[in-house]
Amino acid sequence: MKILKSSGFKNKETEKIVKEQVSAIIEDIKINKDEALKKYNLKFDNNDRSVINVSKEEIEEAYKQVDEEFIQNLKVAAKNIENFAMAQKESFDNNFEKEIYPGVILGQKHIPVTSCLAYVPGGGYPLFSTALMLIIPAKVAGVKRVVACSPTMKSIPKINPKTLVAMDIAGADEIYATGGVQAVAAFTYGTESIKPVDIIVGPGNKYVTEAKRQCYGTVGIDFVAGPSEVLIIADETANPTYIAADVLAQCEHDLNARGILVTTSEKFGLEVSQKVDEMLETLPTKNIAKPSWDNNGEIILVDSLEEAVQISNEYAPEHLEINVENNEGIIEDLVNYGSLFIGEYSAEVFGDYVSGTNHTLPTLKASRYTGGVWVGTFIKTCTHQVLNKDAVKSLGPVAINMATEEGLHAHANAARVRVEDK
Incomplete structure (x- = not known):
């Protein structure tokens, strides 16, 4: 690296x-x-x-x-x-x-x-x-x-x-x-x-x-969120103009936003860096995007896509873009991200506004254990149970023994009174 x-x-x-x-x-x-x-x-x-x-x-x-x-x-x-x-x-x-x-x-x-x-x-x-x-x-x-x-x-x-x-x-x-x-x-x-x-x-x-x-x-x-972030995995087949635009789209969020490029091509990484500098010259939000890129932006050169995947999973980014020749070869190995954008036309901006996926996503490595806001955020999965007398006779002694072993004698008694009830 x-x-x-x-x-x-x-x-x-x-x-x-x-x-x-x-x-x-x-x-x-x-x-x-x-x-x-x-x-x-x-x-x-x-x-x-x-x-x-x-x-x-x-x-x-x-x-x-x-x-x-x-x-x-x-x-x-x-x-x-x-x-x-x-x-x-x-x-x-x-x-x-x-x-x-x-x-x-x-x-x-x-x-x-x-x-x-x-x-x-x-x-x-x-x-x-x-x-x-x-x-x-x-x-x-x-x-x-x-x-x-x-x-x-x-x-x-x-x-x-x-x-x-x-x-x-x-x-x-x-x-x-x-x-x-x-x-x-x-x-x-x-x-x-x-x-x-x-x-x-x-x-x-x-x-x-x-x-x-x-x-x-x-x-x-939903979750505790920090500064917004994008990580882009790209090889020499990607479009440097697209990638530079996506990095700056992230950086203009605020001064703490993070734009990260992980690439297998040094030439491509340098091209993206140059494109970013060119775009910044005329960007209306340069006052935010430039210091954000200068202070927080990264371009990381790796030897292989396998190494890129490893770095991405460690970063666990909010947004993850994949722009490589063989997308299918690495997608299954990517496990930590808030939302995944596959291919050169699947820019983060579409997810931010109009494609339909949610843009309220985990940051600060929280995608290791949670996804973004979705319908399930507002739904509780609750369990229930119904036991009949035969079940009590069969499982009661098991419950009595386990509760007694834990020293919870009132628990044991709650089972016992039902077992012994004629």
Whole structure:
């Protein structure tokens, strides 16, 4: 392995300070509820709304502020996301009961959570696509109360109209103009104006991420996400212009985003590096993409595709692109990724917006143990059992012995009274 371009990626944030600040806000929300929520809305987002809930009239006004082409594009993306989510839902159509021992009938049911929050970031961009990615799978899963929230714009105390329209098209039941740590805490513990939810999904900055981490347990979460990342495996047959464009598409997310190329060709790696520099000259988001690439980008030269696969599995990237002559030769060996993009035309951007797969994906190596947000994020698999008298007579002595051996005598007695009951 040879490093053609190394990463200066370092997490310089003081985790202790972030944890303490987040903890203080959460405690304030728990105690002072709406009063604290509005205080932090004003402090962090210049949001002075007295009513956090977004009205039907606000939603209708948002539609007037966006053009028809944008609305139609949202509907195309929404339909693809819905169709894929419905295909995923079919994998849950397997509720069953089975007699696994004489007189013992066991079964399972797939039950959607009752409520969820789709947290849609505001930040530097109106991330309306995230509204589609979070709300639609929840609705397809059968969640009865799907709530959405997003920070307001800095200029006026309203959610960006593009985001608001996306939330409505996706089918949100309730929408709230709030974000940040205070929103995560409010939907975890509840306030006078906000009823808590069962699970919170969606990305956010380091403070939102830490708030999800601290609230987890009281509320469910999808996963703890960090900076966005793409890893691309490419050989000399790939198109350097495509790869450079994909790297920069990742880097413009934020200053901590990571673009990584793993290639078997030194010539190709240098070509991509040159193309990146050329594209940066005219890129409108150069102020973010260039430092992101300079500080976090990597180009790694490997001797073989087998070595590339090994490196990819160790990185466990959020997005993984494969651009090699023989894709099928390595796909089965790739096991750690949030979402896989196969072939030169399957750019990450299509998954981000319109192809139908979800773009809310695990980062920071979390793809070693979890996938991204999907219909299953909102569904619980729950078991049940029915035993008859014959089963109790047969299995009771086994249960009594095992409970006694563990020293749990009340457990043993719960079985014994049924065995001995005439």
